[in-house]
Amino acid sequence: MIPITLPPNDIERFYRGGAAIAALRGRQPRPGRFPEDWVASTTEAFEEPGVGLSRLPDGRLLRDAITADPQAWLGTAHVDRWGADPALLVKLLDAGERLPVHAHPSGPVAREHLGTRFGKTEAWVVIGGSGPVWAGWREPVSADQLRAWVERQDAEAMLGALHRVAVEPGDSVFVPAAVPHAIGEGLLIVELQEPSDMSVLLEWRGTGVESEHVATVGLGWERGLAAV
Numbered sequence: 323m324i325p326i327t328l329p330p331n332d333i334e335r336f337y338r339g340g341a342a343i344a345a346l347r348g349r350q351p352r353p354g355r356f357p358e359d360w361v362a363s364t365t366e367a368f369e370e371p372g373v374g375l376s377r378l379p380d381g382r383l384l385r386d387a388i389t390a391d392p393q394a395w396l397g398t399a400h401v402d403r404w405g406a407d408p409a410l411l412v413k414l415l416d417a418g419e420r421l422p423v424h425a426h427p428s429g430p431v432a433r434e435h436l437g438t439r440f441g442k443t444e445a446w447v448v449i450g451g452s453g454p455v456w457a458g459w460r461e462p463v464s465a466d467q468l469r470a471w472v473e474r475q476d477a478e479a480m481l482g483a484l485h486r487v488a489v490e491p492g493d494s495v496f497v498p499a500a501v502p503h504a505i506g507e508g509l510l511i512v513e514l515q516e517p518s519d520m521s522v523l524l525e526w527r528g529t530g531v532e533s534e535h536v537a538t539v540g541l542g543w544e545r546g547l548a549a550v
Contacts, residue, residue, distance in 0.1 A: 326378060326379065327379070328361070328362060328376055328377075328378070328379070328384075329377070329379070330343075330347060330349070330359055331359055331360045331361065331363060331374070331375075331376045331377075332352055332356040332358070332359055333356065333358040333359065333360055333367065333373065333374055334354060334355055334356055335355055335356070335357050335358055336355065336529055336530035336531055337355065337357055337417070337418065337419055337421060337422075337529070337530075338355055338357065338418030338419045339355065339356075339357025339358075339415070339416035339417055339418030339419070340352060340354075340355065340356040340357045340416055340418065341416065341418070342416040342450055342451070342510040343356075343357070343358075343359050343414045343416045343510070346414070346449075346450075346510070347359075355418075357415060357416045357417065357418055358413050358414065358415050358416075359413065359414040360374050360376065360411060360412070360413055361376070361412040361413065361414065362376050362384060362408075362412065363375060363376045363384070363411055363412075363517075364376070364383075364384055364385035364388060364407070364408055364517065365411045365517040365518065365519060366519070367519045368519040368520060368536075368539055369536075369540075374519065388406055388407075388408070389406045392405070392406035396408065407439075407517070408517065409440070409516070409517060410514065410515075410516070410517060411514075411515050411516070411517040411518070412512065412513070412514055412515075413512070413513040413515070414510070414511075414512060414513075415446075415505070415509075415510070415511050415512075415513050416450075416509075416510050417451075417505045417506065417507055417508065417509045417510075417511075418507065418508075419507050420504060420505070420506055420507045421504050421505040422477070422504060422523055422524070422525035422526060422529050423456070423477060423480045423481060423484070423502055423503070423504045423523075423524045423525040424502065424503070424504070424521045424522060424523045424524055424525070425499075425500055425501060425502045425503065425521070425522050425524065425549065425550045426441060426442030426443070426444070426499050426500070426518075426520055426521055426522070427441050427442065427499060427500070427520050427522065427539070427541070427549045428441040428443075428498075428499040428500050428549065429441035429499065429516075431500075431541075431545075431549045432518065432520065435541055435545055436520065436539065436540065436541070438518060438520070440516040440517055440518045441499040441500075441516055441518065441520070442499050442515055442516050442518045442519075442520055442521075443497070443498050443499045443515065443516050444497050444513055444514065444515035444516070445494060445495065445496045445497065445513070445514050445515070446494060446495045446497070446505070446511040446512070446513055447493075447494045447511060447512040447513075447514070448489045448490060448491050448492065448493045448494070448495075448509060448510070448511050449491055449510050449511065449512055450491060450509070450510030450511075451490075451491075451508040451509040451510050452488070452489065452490040452491070452508075452509075453488065453489070453506040453507065453508050453509055454486050454487065454488055454489070454506040455486075455487050455489055455495055455503065455504065455505050455506055455509070456481055456484035456485065456486050456487070456503055456504045456506075457484060457485055457487065457495060457497050457501060457502075457503040457504075458484060458485050458501050458502070458503070459483055459484060459485075459502065460483060460484065460485055461483070463483060465547065465548070468524075468547055468550060469543075469547055471524070472524050472543070472547065475525060475526070475527045475528075477525045480502070480524060480525060481504065484502060484503070484504070489509070499516070500549060500550055502524060502550055504525075520539045521539065522537070522538055522539060522541065522546040522547075522549060522550065523536075523537040523538075524550070
């Protein structure tokens with residue numbers, strides 16, 4: 323087995339970050355907002371064909387190489403269960419600012435309404451920085467209450483209703499699909515997740531996200547909030 327060194331795969335996002343990833347890789351940060359690096363990725367960004375896909379040193383897409391010979395890349399047992407799909411996306415994520423409160427659709431919601439195979443359950447492994455993350459309601463939140471917060475864009479109320487957890491390097495946090503969450507400024511994490519790029523942004527105004535379509539990954543607010 324011969325390891326293959328892949329080039330960086332910086333992804334432009336609406337939030338600040340990227341300097342910590344550049345430092346980890348020993349290079350200068352790119353101008354702009356590139357706070358994520360998708361490692362050995364066969365996953366595309368939401369409504370951005372081709373964005374997110376890793377390339378091999380010879381220029382081929384890793385996705386195409388795996389499709390051509392899935393057993394060599396993934397092994398028989400994996401292919402028998404998942405086909406020619408790694409069924410995993412690994413990210414480096416540098417939160418240069420607090421990420422907005424959001425949640426990710428579950429597998430059933432994604433398959434029924436978005437036509438995709440995977441939802442987005444994820445886990446974070448903190449490798450740099452320290453500070454808070456928020457995940458999961460502390461008490462039950464009604465659909466009407468959640469809708470009111472989102473309509474008012476009351477970020478303070480949403481954050482206050484979530485569990486706040488202080489993390490530092492070595493800590494890990496598991497976030498099932500549909501669980502609302504946010505990541506604090508200054509954290510560098512390795513994110514292991516289902517291979518999709520779908521977020522319902524409960525907090526979206528002022529983030530640079532331009533439309534409700536993008537904020538709800540095309541679900542609309544009724545279905546989007548029901549997915550939380």
